[in-house]
Amino acid sequence: MTLPIDTPAVLVDLNIAEANVRAFQDYCDSHGLQLRPHIKTHKLPRLAEYQIEQGAIGITCQKITEAEAMIAGGDMRDILITYNILGQDKVARLRALSEQVRLSVVADNAAVVEGLSAGFADAKNPLPVLVECNTGADRCGVETPAEALELASAINAAPGLRFAGLMTYPPTGGATQVTTWLAEAKDLIEATDLTVEVISSGGSPDMWRAHHMPLATEYRIGTYIYNDRSLVTRGTCDWDDCALTVLATVVSTPSKTRAIIDAGSKVLTSDLLGLEGFGHVLGHPDLKIDQLSEEHGRITSDQPTGLRVGDQLRIVPNHACVVSNMLDHVTLIRGDAIIGTEPVAARGQVW
Amino acid sequence: MTLPIDTPAVLVDLNIAEANVRAFQDYCDSHGLQLRPHIKTHKLPRLAEYQIEQGAIGITCQKITEAEAMIAGGDMRDILITYNILGQDKVARLRALSEQVRLSVVADNAAVVEGLSAGFADAKNPLPVLVECNTGADRCGVETPAEALELASAINAAPGLRFAGLMTYPPTGGATQVTTWLAEAKDLIEATDLTVEVISSGGSPDMWRAHHMPLATEYRIGTYIYNDRSLVTRGTCDWDDCALTVLATVVSTPSKTRAIIDAGSKVLTSDLLGLEGFGHVLGHPDLKIDQLSEEHGRITSDQPTGLRVGDQLRIVPNHACVVSNMLDHVTLIRGDAIIGTEPVAARGQVW
Missing domain, CATH: 3.20.20.10 (Alanine racemase)
Structure with missing residues (x-):
């Protein structure tokens, strides 16, 4: 979808x-x-x-x-x-x-x-x-x-x-x-x-x-x-319990085993919380997000990724709280229904 | 100062x-x-x-x-x-x-x-x-x-x-x-x-x-x-060439060798760029920023830190670009003179 x-x-x-x-x-x-x-x-x-x-x-x-x-x-x-x-x-x-x-x-x-x-x-x-x-x-x-x-x-x-x-x-x-x-x-x-x-x-x-x-x-x-990848990994919750996901688009498939998405550290952040890689691609347990630059996320796999330019992916980030802090708005959904965008009122409030 | x-x-x-x-x-x-x-x-x-x-x-x-x-x-x-x-x-x-x-x-x-x-x-x-x-x-x-x-x-x-x-x-x-x-x-x-x-x-x-x-x-x-700690470490520039610094305050000194500052990953970010620690404290080469949570930066040292609650520190971050993306405003200075605050016009622009 x-x-x-x-x-x-x-x-x-x-x-x-x-x-x-x-x-x-x-x-x-x-x-x-x-x-x-x-x-x-x-x-x-x-x-x-x-x-x-x-x-x-x-x-x-x-x-x-x-x-x-x-x-x-x-x-x-x-x-x-x-x-x-x-x-x-x-x-x-x-x-x-x-x-x-x-x-x-x-x-x-x-x-x-x-x-x-x-x-x-x-x-x-x-x-x-x-x-x-x-x-x-x-x-x-x-x-x-x-x-x-x-x-x-x-x-x-x-x-x-x-x-x-x-x-x-x-x-x-x-x-x-x-x-x-x-x-x-x-x-x-x-x-x-x-x-x-x-x-x-x-x-x-x-x-x-x-x-x-x-x-x-x-x-x-x-x-x-929201839960996140760190809590799933610790057994606190399951992927279905993760309310916050990052929606990204494949913008490049330079090789069969590498793809680039339009979510980098400016969305997913570099927080690792002891994990390897920068998030979990829902429905694709074989894919690893192995490198982030600001606007690029690099996906690699041991097998062909099967990804095509234009594909959308949903990613559970390592750490939900820091992702909430990156964009001025989030998109509220209920299942498949899009409710609308919501300003992140307390974003960037560090004082 | x-x-x-x-x-x-x-x-x-x-x-x-x-x-x-x-x-x-x-x-x-x-x-x-x-x-x-x-x-x-x-x-x-x-x-x-x-x-x-x-x-x-x-x-x-x-x-x-x-x-x-x-x-x-x-x-x-x-x-x-x-x-x-x-x-x-x-x-x-x-x-x-x-x-x-x-x-x-x-x-x-x-x-x-x-x-x-x-x-x-x-x-x-x-x-x-x-x-x-x-x-x-x-x-x-x-x-x-x-x-x-x-x-x-x-x-x-x-x-x-x-x-x-x-x-x-x-x-x-x-x-x-x-x-x-x-x-x-x-x-x-x-x-x-x-x-x-x-x-x-x-x-x-x-x-x-x-x-x-x-x-x-x-x-x-x-x-x-701006330059940053990663470029100083690679020999591209010196600390004096670093235009962007994070100003932080010591908010806690729980032990002689540990202090907590009010800059965490929401300012310094978790970007490592291959380095250890999360920034360089200017004038304090002995201090390490060894851990960040969102609002706390933890400073440790092998010797007594000498820091007191209320002390200000200036930190050269590992990666300047990502720090520019965290706050809505930066403070412009010229040496010791404060020029004013400036909105970061392209902050959070990921589309």
């Missing part, structure tokens, strides 16, 4: 996306887990609204400008920004956001706490701040439960702020070590007069094992709404 | 960019080479205009929408689109472009030639079409000089088209094999009644050896205006 869509294009099948949202919401409901989806995967207010309608308690954003774009485009009421916000200008925008929605943020160091406090000292309501904890992913986060206690106390002592709990971006497969870490921090903190209201964990690869970490009160997850 | 710029930001130092343009234009002038810069690196009409003012014969675009953005934003008169244009809608837009500027395109297969001919059969002037040749880079291009002759003849026989020459995206370091290939094709073609007016080659890594391929009449090159 050739779709009447100019390629390259990013297609989002709403039927699949909505089914993915409902399936994981059902799972969370059955395990008493609160779900707080990360909008970085879709960057579309309409899908954030769908996630909330289905039972999500709010959304997660990484940056202030993502939150601003979500509020501008949809009915958002509860946003957690899981990022160290630094700088007077950013804190001022955060303050403005806090007057529009129930807002919380994270911090993993005293400089961030001081900056937040300076901006919120005269706020009507204190800003809830979670302590980000490094439970093994080695990105941000305080390094030990003792440091978590120290920062929690500093937050609670800071004018305009309120300690609200613990947040971690956990290592995949690390439920046991994460639980041990967070339990120790919780005990230390609650041995003082502080309460750990929220323990926020997440991660798509471990999504169906979220109940193995009963200490967590909420689960943050992004990719599950 | 801390710049009063919200981070992450893409900085373009116009002093360096202009010096890079002049230096390679001087080189081309001294060797009698015509220069046709590829705008994919900067995507800014003002810099394309500067390249033309300094002596470039025109510009190269990869996609129709890039050419449209360049024409809309600047005084462009001669554009080569080095891509197989396929599909009625795209050919119709190409036809419209051909009425605004001196336009030429490439083709490497009969289907593309047929589509172009269908759209230009009743055009006032025939569309010049170059045959794209695979001289060893194994991307697009006819595979042999004999196929080049065959396609050249087909182009010339096609209503509305005119065979204009040969184009190749050459393998780095391949001057000898490329010259042999193209000379053979030229001889074969000119043994008929056709003339090979243009032989278009290019590539930044070999830019200072462009005169080793005297057969080429024009040189296409993009990255040279």
Whole structure:
């Protein structure tokens, strides 16, 4: 089937996306887990609204400008920004956001706490701040439960702020070590007069094992709404569960075993996530996308590719979230039906 | 020095960019080479205009929408689109472009030639079409000089088209094999009644050896205006010649040997170009950017990083062209002076 869509294009099948949202919401409901989806995967207010309608308690954003774009485009009421916000200008925008929605943020160091406090000292309501904890992913986060206690106390002592709990971006497969870490921090903190209201964990690869970490009160997850090649490869989902695909056209067949498509790194991105090649061509398990330049994707095969110039291919990218960030619009579909194009409201929002 | 710029930001130092343009234009002038810069690196009409003012014969675009953005934003008169244009809608837009500027395109297969001919059969002037040749880079291009002759003849026989020459995206370091290939094709073609007016080659890594391929009449090159870590590593330029840098802020210092910056793959991209790590931190040769997620860049070092939360860093990315494609605006500077922000006119133009 050739779709009447100019390629390259990013297609989002709403039927699949909505089914993915409902399936994981059902799972969370059955395990008493609160779900707080990360909008970085879709960057579309309409899908954030769908996630909330289905039972999500709010959304997660990484940056202030993502939150601003979500509020501008949809009915958002509860946003957690899981990022160290630094700088007077950013804190001022955060303050403005806090007057529009129930807002919380994270911090993993005293400089961030001081900056937040300076901006919120005269706020009507204190800003809830979670302590980000490094439970093994080695990105941000305080390094030990003792440091978590120290920062929690500093937050609670800071004018305009309120300690609200613990947040971690956990290592995949690390439920046991994460639980041990967070339990120790919780005990230390609650041995003082502080309460750990929220323990926020997440991660798509471990999504169906979220109940193995009963200490967590909420689960943050992004990719599950679209899924991608990395999650299929890890066994989290199947190809039929992949809502985001890249539609590309074969523009050259220089040899029997090589073809060139019009989707390169400006659509598929160079993200590998530990995989070989740059995506999975649906219906053609023999084809490899072995090289990308900006506008060219090179397809090779051990056998003749059978491809002809003009053929359309649908590709499941390695990493859906980064593909959402490449084009100004996505094309919404439901199965074979084309619904229309949708601006990617939070695309390129890195501040 | 801390710049009063919200981070992450893409900085373009116009002093360096202009010096890079002049230096390679001087080189081309001294060797009698015509220069046709590829705008994919900067995507800014003002810099394309500067390249033309300094002596470039025109510009190269990869996609129709890039050419449209360049024409809309600047005084462009001669554009080569080095891509197989396929599909009625795209050919119709190409036809419209051909009425605004001196336009030429490439083709490497009969289907593309047929589509172009269908759209230009009743055009006032025939569309010049170059045959794209695979001289060893194994991307697009006819595979042999004999196929080049065959396609050249087909182009010339096609209503509305005119065979204009040969184009190749050459393998780095391949001057000898490329010259042999193209000379053979030229001889074969000119043994008929056709003339090979243009032989278009290019590539930044070999830019200072462009005169080793005297057969080429024009040189296409993009990255040279900004340069990047890949070109410094290959010895093509020095750090001081890098006009594009990413300004980032340290947002976390979880340990003495690890720091996190607010530039991740949404700014630096995951392009490696054969390198290790995701960019070079200017002034800090000991620091490695060893991991990116979308909004976090992880810096590690064998020694204490010496970084503090709030520190600004300037990073030369692995690949400048793809970084230009990530944000809607770049910040123009001249040394320490901030000139202002500039919309990236051709960002995300993949059609």
